[in-house]
Amino acid sequence: MVTADGRLREVSPGSDPDLFWAVRGGKDNFGIVVGMEIALFPVSRLYGGGLYFPADATADVLHAYAEWSRALPREMASSVLLARNPDLPMVPAPLRGRFVAHxxxxxxxxxxxxxLVRPLREIGPAVMDTLRDMPYAEVGTIHHEPTDAPYQAYDRNVLLREIDKDAVDTLLTHAGPDAQPPFIAExxxxxxxxxxxxxxxxxxxGRDADFSLxxxxxxxxxxRERRDRMPADLRPWGTGGMNLNFAGVEDIDPALVRTxxxxxxxxxxxxxKAVHDPGNMFRINFNIPPEEDAGARVRP
Structure with a gap:
């Protein structure tokens, strides 16, 4: 990576453990990464896809999902998207113009x-069921989202410690089909x-969170105002933090980044940051400002 002083540096656990620690999670606050060496996991196939439930099943889906997710092996990754699909030709016919719990x-x-997914299938008839054994190279088909056009949106996220019945009901109040939300929620x-x-x-x-919203x-x-009411009402179940991977352009305040x-x-x-970028050159981002007079306490 290239750091603020213009140096090209090889950063690894052996050569610079402090900077290596900071770059993995600190995003682009410490320099420009120009190359990576990454170890891969030997996963050739997976079982994946989606269950698309109709709007009137949304409450049953969320309550069942909250219960189902309590005891899963670590190999299982999952989410539920609540959204109304546009009535456009590129959307599969069964989903066009419909609100679905995906x-x-x-x-x-x-x-x-x-x-493992049998309890979810037992919720009721799905509009579409695309679950199947697939090569890992097709993992991108699981979310089934368009990739041929830009998507303009103002994103926000909140981390949750748990999801109980009251939390699900709060989520339904804001993002369920009856609310006719002007946003998508996952x-x-x-x-x-x-x-x-x-x-x-x-x-x-965010490792202490059970869910992200x-x-x-x-x-x-x-x-955007309606969007923000939901995280506010879910605060009793929150960790107080957010995940930067799902943060939006409104979340650049260092006080929010800190969470x-x-x-x-x-x-x-x-x-x-004070050691490697004291002038805060890398600041057009989710910024971590340098602490003043910190250089003496951290090994360069």
């Missing part, structure tokens, strides 16, 4: 995927391997 599944275990299950401390430490936060709204002010990290990690990031 359960998304990616199970990378060796076998047993169909049995409840994503966390936990699993993400919840474990990494073998090589990094500063990625992502909301994407069109630019209109009224839509994406554990307090001790954020302090260490500001100290390392």
């Amino acid at each position: 359960v998304r599944i990616a199970f990378s275990g060796a076998e047993g995927g169909a049995e 409840l994503r299950h966390f936990g699993g391997a993400y919840a474990r401390p990494p073998e090589i430490p990094n500063c990625v936060g 992502f909301v994407g709204a069109p630019p209109a002010l009224e839509s 994406a990290y554990q307090p001790g990690d954020y302090l260490r990031l500001t100290e390392l």
